[in-house]
Amino acid sequence: MAGNSFGRIFSVTTWGESHGAALGATVDGCPPAIPLAPSDIQAELDRRKPGGAFSTPRKEKDSVEILSGVFQGLTTGTPISLIIYNRDVRSSDYKEISQLYRPGHADRTYEQKYGLRDWRGGGRSSARETAARGAAGAIAKKFLNNSGIYVQAFTLALAGVECKTHDPDEINRNSLYCPDSDAAQKMLARLKEIKADGDSAGGIVEIHARGCPPGLGEPVFDKLDARLAAAIMSVGAVKGVEIGEGFRSASMLGSENNDPIIENGYETNHAGGILGGISTGQNIVIRAAVKPIPSISREQRTVDSTGRTSLMSIKGRHDVSAIPRIIPVLEAMTMLVLADFMLHPTFAGR
Numbered sequence: 001m002a003g004n005s006f007g008r009i010f011s012v013t014t015w016g017e018s019h020g021a022a023l024g025a026t027v028d029g030c031p032p033a034i035p036l037a038p039s040d041i042q043a044e045l046d047r048r049k050p051g052g053a054f055s056t057p058r059k060e061k062d063s064v065e066i067l068s069g070v071f072q073g074l075t076t077g078t079p080i081s082l083i084i085y086n087r088d089v090r091s092s093d094y095k096e097i098s099q100l101y102r103p104g105h106a107d108r109t110y111e112q113k114y115g116l117r118d119w120r121g122g123g124r125s126s127a128r129e130t131a132a133r134g135a136a137g138a139i140a141k142k143f144l145n146n147s148g149i150y151v152q153a154f155t156l157a158l159a160g161v162e163c164k165t166h167d168p169d170e171i172n173r174n175s176l177y178c179p180d181s182d183a184a185q186k187m188l189a190r191l192k193e194i195k196a197d198g199d200s201a202g203g204i205v206e207i208h209a210r211g212c213p214p215g216l217g218e219p220v221f222d223k224l225d226a227r228l229a230a231a232i233m234s235v236g237a238v239k240g241v242e243i244g245e246g247f248r249s250a251s252m253l254g255s256e257n258n259d260p261i262i263e264n265g266y267e268t269n270h271a272g273g274i275l276g277g278i279s280t281g282q283n284i285v286i287r288a289a290v291k292p293i294p295s296i297s298r299e300q301r302t303v304d305s306t307g308r309t310s311l312m313s314i315k316g317r318h319d320v321s322a323i324p325r326i327i328p329v330l331e332a333m334t335m336l337v338l339a340d341f342m343l344h345p346t347f348a349g350r
């Protein structure tokens, strides 16, 4: 299986399965002399781990160990290897899906491609893999914060409820990372109903990167927006990515969508901080559409590996929505891209 590595200079390889012994990440290309403690990584993992009424009841501590690349609290510039042991594994929950393909999940495509699949917890297609991304992203965060770059994601819409207001201080006050406290209450109420119905929900996450200097991104195939879109889309359940006005720009006039240029920058930011694949120095604004969780306890039609039709009701431990757990993962992917471009020779060498 190829495609487990990401990034050119600041690169990450993730490894491990949902119900294997452990999973982890190897980060290469991190500059030396950056202060890094396990607690820096743990803080990010704690934001992603299961917990709360609408996330999987799987109890994973997600305790991370740094195996290499850090000496006396500083990165050495050598590969940083991270390991997270799987503790609360209950593979028996997945016996049924060893025979049946879950609608909306990757069971059938994996089996068609590889001729076999690790059905325990979904193997590599499980969201458990995103713990490794979160850990790697925490290292990118240390590097970016040192350079004055900060990334924050929040819930813009969930389960059909949209935010009407934006209070940045509210984001870390509620369990959904939602900047509108009224909307957050409505989202929670709606999730409760959806859960009781044996169903699941999707939503929209917005990601902001502030403090980015102008000049990140490489024309033509390595445009900053192209690499961000690939990074965000590589997270399970993400089905759409927008930069700036995104799909809305298709129905705007040029006079509405253009950002007037002024001496020190731009008057507006419809472009979402990227023009021609290169950062403008404004905030980078990304939105991700997150689909509903495929594993639902409602009965669904499917087939088994012999093609025999069947009805399936998924009883294992699952999230009702990938939001909010996806929030730190999307921040991590954004930070991995930005760190990579910050270290690109055409930028770093200027």
Ligand SMILES: Cc1cc2nc3c(=O)[nH]c(=O)nc-3n(C[C@H](O)[C@H](O)[C@H](O)COP(=O)(O)O)c2cc1C
Binding pocket: 056, 104, 105, 106, 125, 126, 127, 130, 235, 236, 237, 238, 291, 293, 294, 295, 317, 318, 319, 320, 321, 322, 325, 326, 329
């Ligand atoms: C944070 C997060 C949590 C998720 N939790 C679950 C879950 O509990 N059950 C499930 O079936 N899918 C879950 N998913 C979604 C699946 O991983 C995803 O739908 C699956 O891999 C198929 O990939 P695709 O939706 O990108 O096509 C989660 C995804 C993320 C990012």
